[in-house]
Amino acid sequence: MATLSASPCPNPNPNFRSPTDQTDHDPESLPHMELHPSSDQDPTPNSNPNFHAVLPTPPEAIAPAAAAAPSLLHISFNQDHGCFAAGIDHGFRIYNCDPFREIFRRDFDRGGGIGVVEMLFRCNILALVGGGPDPQYPPNKVMIWDDHQSRCIGELSFRSEVRSVRLRRDRIVVVLEQKIFVYNFADLKLLHQIETIANPKGLCAVSQGVGSLVLVCPGLQKGQVRVEHYASKRTKFIMAHDSRIVCFALSQDGQLLATASSKGTLVRIFNTVDGSLLQEVRRGADRAEIYSLAFSSNAQWLAVSSDKGTVHVFSLKINGGSPGIDRSQSASDPVTSPHSSLSFIKGVLPKYFSSEWSVAQFRLVEGSQYVVAFGHQKNTVVILGIDGSFYRCQFDPVNGGEMTQLEYHNFLKPEAAF
Template sequence: MATLSAFPTPNPNPNFRSPSDQPETHPQSPPPMDLHPSSDPIPNPNFNSPSDAIAPAAPPLSLLHVSFNQDHGCFAAGIEHGFRIYNCDPFREIFRRDFDRGGGIGVVEMLFRCNILALVGGGSDPQYPPNKVMIWDDHQSRCIGELSFRSEVRSVRLRRDRIVVVLEQKIFVYNFADLKLLHQIETIANPKGLCAVSQGAGSLVLVCPGLQKGQVRVEHYASKRTKFIMAHDSRIACFALSQDGQLLATASSKGTLVRIYNTVDGSLLQEVRRGADRAEIYSLAFSSNAQWLAVSSDKGTVHVFSLKINGGSPGIDRSQTASDPVTPPHSSLSFIKGVLPKYFSSEWSVAQFRLVEGVQYIVAFGHQKNTVVILGIDGSFYRCQFDPVNGGEMTQLEYHNFMKPEAAF
């Protein structure tokens, strides 16, 4: 799942507890059933009501973090004094929480559409220490659990049964019901907090950086198997899992190639080319049926690639849609690929959308057929549609700046 975050450097505090310590507060009940976040929370005098959040004359809000929920139907934004939750289609704000004092939220991770969120403090005046994960129940308007660490939390991933906390060089996996620590993983330096977990109904698959440059580690918890994949020569910059955890897309710090692997046996299934120049890949996303892959980078273009997954590969079984997708473009010189460099025989994207260069964007596939949702750290929201047969430039269906104070929802 793609995430953008901006983190301050926390001041060391000798009172912070070891990550091996038991959580300071335990949930009072198992993970809840799905409840819509727009449900009215219990009144709390320490919080502003949504209608009082921002005066029309206020300056634009400072966005610290933005991330999609697990099915890409919603997204959450962390700001300097709280957080916001938005619906993607139709686009609208469905919830906001503003804290009276300070209130910076550097990470806000949703659990599908229910009232439980994971929060980490951030910004110039964080609401919570950046080394703590707070489990927030918005129906009770309070934290029902917390996890404390010796160093800053880089990211959090949620499933209905697990909480995954990512630090600079360690990952901790907890049981959601009682916050019991189940697993610890050591990684190479991971300042971006790279981590992906499967969200399908099946067993948990977790992917994180390995202990070597360019290596990814795949944990199959059902079979208790660990698979290491040397995905790239350069360091890993980004990766994404398909919903069922069977496919893994990876990009390196070069940002020119994206590789798709079978997580069961580690085999390389496909390689596609974003471009010839180096780029920083911000996010990768599979479509729900793993027929398409979207890529965003600092070059200001979102690419959509067609995936040709081999149905005979172990553990891989992909059904195709009724309409045959366009064949991925190749160089006109690909017929002499044995003589010319690999660049000339590369698979290129079938659809593209142009954005502002240099702005961080994350991308996901929309719930409407052949649509892509793009979120920018500048507060921009785009919904676009691509032609699966002819490809080419995507059509912009919708645009909003969700951080403008005067925006009405």
């Protein structure tokens, strides 16, 4: 069985599966990759001596972990939120969420900055993009890294910097400033190109449930999102907000979409098939920057993080598990929650008072950036901070209120965590 390991000849590791192993989330197998093709549609620029060339074998030496805490360039969960990856200024690291532990690290001896690390569930294949002041790879390239072989087995090159990457077992999605490319994972063949409005954050979401790919990205207008249903070959445009879209998330099956705008006060949930608005929830009254949105696995809950330093959990009053989504509750018909006791007089007071508020909250340091996901244990939330903080919290689905902190670690300082 393949493993993610820092050694050239890794030993079997039960924490990771080979790319051809099946998972409960997606039984499709990942084809083996050998070639190093680049995009013919968007060829690479000339070589830049400031960047390190891709090596067919691992770097000559692997630097020991730096004594000082590394600079964090990127954090992201894997597809089932059981692991997360951290790109740092001299390599990358992979962690398990529950129980929390560092699974492995790879430190590069020269350059080494990794600005994007995208996992593929728990297998040994990752997508890497260089980043930081001294990138390990050019920021305009996506490197497909096989840690079983300790080398890059494929690459995709572009004319401009890569903003983000999304992986499925059958697809690689690369997001540039104003364009998105969809590739077949087996042979890196380009399947689709999408034009978007300026997208510096690399916003893009893909479904991970068994079945057809659903892809969501910004449209060509401010406040618009584009939904691609590849099975039915249908494209749906949704005018989600009046202002610029800054964050969105898909449910695992791709049926539900949560969106937030630059105002950061409201989050809207849409049916991706027909574009209908199913529910609207309020994060707060003041402007805020929404950093992260996440559905629970059963689409019963939605978590939201922002620069206000509070993670909110909202109850979703919709059935996202069946094709016929229940639209009995919508933004125009708010559901009373513990924080919206004035909703019965919504016709008299401003909309603010009739808004649907969060069921549970967790307070963090204001101004810092956090990403959220739901844990594998019931009613738990995992929070990752750009400062290296890891929180696991539990919320009361009945009484709501402040969440209970179950665990805290600083994953940039392993000596403090173990």
